[in-house]
Amino acid sequence: MPLDAQVVSDIYRDHGDALRRFVLRVANDRDEADDVVQETVLKVWKTAPELTGSLRSYLFATARNVIIDRHRRAAARISATALGAQDPEGPGVPVGMEAVLDRILMEEALLRLTLEHRQVVIHMHYLGSTVAQTASSLGIPQGTVKSRAYYAMRALRGILAEMGVEQ
Known part of the structure; x- marks a missing residue:
């Protein structure tokens, strides 16, 4: 499927700033945040014809999943002893990561x-x-x-x- 530059551009224009603010709360740096936003927009764009409901809600949920997936991949490269406690929700997710992301979502909502x-x-x-x-x-x-x-x-x-x- 060819990349529709206008659709991707529209998603960035309408939702990019809010996504970037959300991601920057847990990202190590701006480059990492930009990578997460880009990955999120592309994943959402690929599923756009199948979307039902709010695009923004799907973007935030996808960004949250991208962040968790990135932490899992990074944790897989680190020995289990160096990582410490694990979240029972899945291997490689540091304890509290889900809570941190939920807190950030709540803070964004309160704003x-x-x-x-x-x-x-x-x-x-x-x-x-x-x-x-x-x-x-x-x-x-x-x-x-x-x-x-x-x-x-x-x-x-x-x-x-x-x-x-x-x-």
């Missing part, structure tokens, strides 16, 4: 929320604040905190689905 929604989510779900504590800290009524929490979680679910995170 796409409005500031007001992000503040409420961080206070209530990361800092463990109650509605009253969040309201006091942000200087807004408790009803506003509840409303923002509801709409923030709804938006967050949509963003995560778009990024390919199964809930």
Whole structure:
């Protein structure tokens, strides 16, 4: 199948920056990140006719898989004693790699929320604040905190689905 330069160019233009930001969080350097983004775009391009759903979610899921595959290949070249503990999900995946990637996806998703929604989510779900504590800290009524929490979680679910995170 010949490479359709325009399709690949469109994918890079529309999604390249977001993918690069995601990959740079775990890549050793910019060149490695660019390689992962390129591999991701090409893999997605090859399956484009079969895609159903959001292209962006498929891109993020594919990038996540490319990163894990690269770590597995690198780990295969290193002796098991040098690597240390292994993830039960598969050989060659360092313990915590899946958690790190999930955390990065969540941080990217949080950045796409409005500031007001992000503040409420961080206070209530990361800092463990109650509605009253969040309201006091942000200087807004408790009803506003509840409303923002509801709409923030709804938006967050949509963003995560778009990024390919199964809930």
